[in-house]
Every structure is written in structure tokens, then in C-alpha cells.
Amino acid sequence: MKSFLTILKWISGGLGILVICFIIFANVRGGRTFDAPLPDLAASQDSSVIARGKYLVYGPGHCATCHMPMDKHAEVEAGAELPLIGGFELAIPPGIFRAPNLTPDVETGIGSFSDGHLARALRYSVREDGRSLFPFMPFQDMSDEDIVAIISFLRSQPPVHNPMETTELSFLGKTAVAFNLIGPVHPTKTPPRAVKIDSTIEYGEYVANAIANCRGCHTTRDLKTGAFIGIDFAGGMIMKDDPIANGYSFISPNITPHLTDGVMTHWSESTFINRFKAGRIHQGSPMPWGAFSIMTDLELKAVYRYLQALDPAPGKFTKTVFAPGDVLPG
Ligand code: HEC
Ligand code: HEC
Structure with missing residues (x-):
């Protein structure tokens, strides 16, 4: 009996040590830094380059939706082009994520970051200090020219001193990094130096995937890691606890041209464009309708053509908007 108890003690002691090792491992490896190439791109002072950057930032790239204090969200959605002083905070299982100050303030913003570091954050999801960013920003396939345009615009803003707390990973978040x-992410193909801006399916694909993140919200994802688990654009991603949603929750609809399951299968091009110009209809919807409402007709046409050319994927959601207290499926 005695020896049995001794064995049990040893086993539980061993397990305890294993658990402690695991915790230390996750904490240390969860904060590690990564090597990723520093793109050889430099900001420009050309006014047309800065104008393209500004359009991407406040329009399809919707950077201002996140890199802004939450109490400014309504103003930004209504079209105010305020400096990107940071502040959006999202508390989800992997941690509390805070979108940083992107104005050129040296102490609290990007003033001390090199152009290469900014380009690396967008293309490889590696932050200035070498740690990896969580997948909020799927810009890895953006062209060199558009990355330069964005960086050039960021540098042209007035510097705003805005000290704020930084992202804190939970144990789950650190474990996800540790394992x-x-x-870091990588471009899916060699990023183009430039893309032709026109109403073709090719440009629509570029806008939807490399800039506007349509795929990121309209595809089912693992909420712990952000990994894509559903068919692209077939919807189904559950969005709840969004700080701007006032208690509402959403399931993104299917936007493939599936005959019965796609929400926009029977929309004409002008219905699509008008829907985007109309802005947010459902209170609290996380889709950045305000930012998208300034997208050009040409760009919206291209996105429409791209989406209507996708393979129809099944997946119907009887409801996509849930008022506070409504029960979400799953
Ligand atoms: C959906 C919200 C969201 C959008 C949209 C968004 N960001 Fe971010 N961004 C974040 C969050 C959150 C972080 C911090 C993530 C982390 O700590 O893992 C971040 C981090 C960054 C960083 C890293 C800074 C560093 O420490 O190195 C840069 C640069 C950046 N964003 C630029 C942009 C630009 C430019 C755009 C638009 C083209 C943009 N972001 C759009 C949420 C967003
Ligand atoms: C941050 C998440 C998010 C992003 C990014 C996003 N959507 Fe959505 N989208 C939603 C949600 C949630 C809904 C359902 C609520 C609503 O209609 O506002 C929706 C609804 C829609 C609808 C149906 C609107 C209606 O009136 O029935 C269309 C069409 C659509 N999105 C297309 C797009 C396209 C195209 C893009 C990229 C340019 C995009 N979405 C980017 C989350 C997103």
C-alpha cells in the first residue's frame, strides 16, 4: 500500500512538473520574435501616392475602423478623416488586442519605425519589435505600390502623442504562438509591384482579398486562432462581443453566387453599388460599411464581378443579425 502511495505521489509530482514546464514553455515561446524579410520599400512625398494611400486607409483598407479610439468610431464611420491615433480594443479568448497609434509620433506612434518595418508588418505580420501580430490584417498580397502609398500617407499625418496600453496575450494566445x-504570414504568391486599377475580375479579387478583407469575415473561421475552416465567401463566421455592436451579434452571410443560399446572387451590379453607398443598415454590424461607402464605383464593380464569378458554395443562414438576448446557433 505504502509503495502504491509513493508511486502515486511520484506520478502526480511528475505531472505537476510537466504542467509547470508547459506553462513556462508557453510563456517564453509565446513571446518569441521572428525573422521575416524587411521589404525594400520607402515612403514617398509625391502627392498622388499619398492620395492613393489616404483612399486605401479610410476606404477599402478601413484602417481607421480599428486604429482609432472606440468613442470616435461613429465619427469615422460617418466619414471624418481623423488621424489614426490608435485605441480600438478587442477582448477575445487569445488576449486583449489593441490597435496601436499609427501617427508619426516618435514615442507613442510609428515615428521611430523604419519604412521597411512598417512594410514588414503589413506583408509578413511581424511587428516592429519582432513579435508576430495576430491575423487582423490580411494585407500580405498587397502590391509594393499600395504598401508604399499607405506608408507614405501614414507619414504625412500630424504626429499625435497618444500613450496607450499594448496588446496582452492570454495563456491561450501565448500557447497558440508557442505551437x-x-x-508570421507570407504572401501567397510573389506580390505584384503594381496592379492595374480597373473594373476587371482580377482587380476585384485583389481588392476583396488583399485590401478589404471580404474573405476574412465572409468565411467560417476558428475563433481561437483565426484559421479559415469554411469555404471562401460562403459566410458563417460568428461575430459576437464586438465593442461597437451594442450587444448585437452577427453571422456573416454567404456572398457566393449560390442560387438559393447566396445573399447577392440575384443582385444587379447597380444594386450592389447602391447597397455599398447606403452604408450601415443593421445597427452594430461589424462590417465597415462607412469606410466601404467611399469606395469608387469602378472598384465596387470589380468586386461585384469577382464575387459573381466565384464557384457557388452552399451554406444558408436563416438569420444573420441577432438582437441582444437572441440565441446564436452552435
Ligand atoms: C480589424 C482591425 C484592424 C484593421 C482593419 C487594421 N488594423 Fe492594424 N492592427 C490591428 C491590431 C489589433 C493590431 C495589433 C495586433 C497585435 O498586437 O497582435 C494592429 C497592428 C498594426 C501594426 C503594427 C505596429 C507594430 O507594432 O509594429 C501596423 C503597422 C498596422 N496595424 C497598420 C495597419 C494599416 C496600415 C491598416 C489598414 C491598411 C490596418 N492596420 C488595419 C487592427 C487592425
Ligand atoms: C468585419 C467583417 C466584415 C467585412 C470586412 C466584410 N463584411 Fe460583409 N458583412 C458582414 C456582416 C456581419 C454582415 C451581415 C450584417 C450586415 O448586413 O451588415 C455582412 C453583410 C454583407 C452583405 C449583405 C448586405 C445585405 O444588405 O444583405 C454583402 C453583400 C457583403 N457583406 C459583402 C461584403 C464585401 C464585398 C466585403 C468586402 C469589400 C465585405 N462584405 C466585408 C461582415 C463583414
Whole structure:
């Protein structure tokens, strides 16, 4: 009996040590830094380059939706082009994520970051200090020219001193980094130097995937790691606890041209464009309708053509908007 108890003690002691090792491992490896190439791109002072950057930032790229204090959200959505002083905070299982100050303030913003570091954050999801960013920003396939345009615009803003807390990973978030579930991303193909801006399907694909993140919200994802688990654009991603949603929750609709399941299968091009110009209809919807409402007709046409050319994917959601207290499926 005695020896049995001794064995049990040893086993539980061993397990305890294993658990402690695991916690230390996750904490240390969860904060590690990564090597990723520093793109050889430099900001420009050309006014047309800065104008393109400004359009991407406040329009399809919707950077201002996140890199802004939450109490400014309504103003930004209504079209105010305020400096990107940071402040949006999202508390989800992997941690509390805070979108930083992107004005050129040296102490609290990007003033001390090199152009290469900013380009690396967008293309490889590696932050200035070498740690990896969580997948909020799927810009890895953006062209060199558009990255330069964005950086040039960021540098042209007035510097605003805005000290704020930084992202804090939870144990789950650190474990995800420790086990490579989260880490740097890479372009899916050699990023183009420039893309032709026109109403073609090709340009629509570029806008939807490399700039506006349509795929990121309209595809089912694992909420712990952000990994894509559903068919692209077939919807189904559950969005709840969004700080701007006032208690509402959403399931993104299917935007493939599936005959019965796609929400926009029977929309004409002008219905689509007008829907975007109309802005947010459902209170609290996380879709950045305000930012998208300034997208050009040409760009919206291209996105429409791209979406209507996708393979129809099944997946119907009887409801996509849930008022506070409504029960979400799953
Ligand atoms: C959906 C919200 C969201 C959008 C849209 C968004 N960001 Fe971010 N951004 C974040 C969050 C959150 C972080 C911090 C993430 C983390 O700590 O893992 C971040 C981090 C960054 C960083 C890293 C700074 C550093 O420490 O190195 C840069 C640069 C950046 N964003 C630029 C942009 C630009 C430019 C755009 C638009 C083209 C943009 N972001 C759009 C949420 C967003
Ligand atoms: C941050 C998440 C998010 C992003 C990014 C996003 N959407 Fe949505 N989208 C939603 C949600 C949630 C809904 C359902 C609520 C609503 O209609 O506002 C929706 C609704 C829609 C609808 C149906 C509107 C209606 O009136 O029935 C269309 C069409 C659509 N999105 C297309 C797009 C396209 C195209 C893009 C990229 C340019 C995009 N979405 C980007 C989350 C998103």
C-alpha cells in the first residue's frame, strides 16, 4: 500500500512538473520574435501616392475602423478623416488586442519605425519589435505600390502623442504562438509591384482579398486562432462581443453566387453599388460599411464581378443579425 502511495505521489509530482514546464514553455515561446524579410520599400512625398494611400486607409483598407479610439468610431464611420491615433480594443479568448497609434509620433506612434518595418508588418505580420501580430490584417498580397502609398500617407499625418496600453496575450494566445498556430504570414504568391486599377475580375479579387478583407469575415473561421475552416465567401463566421455592436451579434452571410443560399446572387451590379453607398443598415454590424461607402464605383464593380464569378458554395443562414438576448446557433 505504502509503495502504491509513493508511486502515486511520484506520478502526480511528475505531472505537476510537466504542467509547470508547459506553462513556462508557453510563456517564453509565446513571446518569441521572428525573422521575416524587411521589404525594400520607402515612403514617398509625391502627392498622388499619398492620395492613393489616404483612399486605401479610410476606404477599402478601413484602417481607421480599428486604429482609432472606440468613442470616435461613429465619427469615422460617418466619414471624418481623423488621424489614426490608435485605441480600438478587442477582448477575445487569445488576449486583449489593441490597435496601436499609427501617427508619426516618435514615442507613442510609428515615428521611430523604419519604412521597411512598417512594410514588414503589413506583408509578413511581424511587428516592429519582432513579435508576430495576430491575423487582423490580411494585407500580405498587397502590391509594393499600395504598401508604399499607405506608408507614405501614414507619414504625412500630424504626429499625435497618444500613450496607450499594448496588446496582452492570454495563456491561450501565448500557447497558440508557442505551437505555431499563430505566427508570421507570407504572401501567397510573389506580390505584384503594381496592379492595374480597373473594373476587371482580377482587380476585384485583389481588392476583396488583399485590401478589404471580404474573405476574412465572409468565411467560417476558428475563433481561437483565426484559421479559415469554411469555404471562401460562403459566410458563417460568428461575430459576437464586438465593442461597437451594442450587444448585437452577427453571422456573416454567404456572398457566393449560390442560387438559393447566396445573399447577392440575384443582385444587379447597380444594386450592389447602391447597397455599398447606403452604408450601415443593421445597427452594430461589424462590417465597415462607412469606410466601404467611399469606395469608387469602378472598384465596387470589380468586386461585384469577382464575387459573381466565384464557384457557388452552399451554406444558408436563416438569420444573420441577432438582437441582444437572441440565441446564436452552435
Ligand atoms: C480589424 C482591425 C484592424 C484593421 C482593419 C487594421 N488594423 Fe492594424 N492592427 C490591428 C491590431 C489589433 C493590431 C495589433 C495586433 C497585435 O498586437 O497582435 C494592429 C497592428 C498594426 C501594426 C503594427 C505596429 C507594430 O507594432 O509594429 C501596423 C503597422 C498596422 N496595424 C497598420 C495597419 C494599416 C496600415 C491598416 C489598414 C491598411 C490596418 N492596420 C488595419 C487592427 C487592425
Ligand atoms: C468585419 C467583417 C466584415 C467585412 C470586412 C466584410 N463584411 Fe460583409 N458583412 C458582414 C456582416 C456581419 C454582415 C451581415 C450584417 C450586415 O448586413 O451588415 C455582412 C453583410 C454583407 C452583405 C449583405 C448586405 C445585405 O444588405 O444583405 C454583402 C453583400 C457583403 N457583406 C459583402 C461584403 C464585401 C464585398 C466585403 C468586402 C469589400 C465585405 N462584405 C466585408 C461582415 C463583414
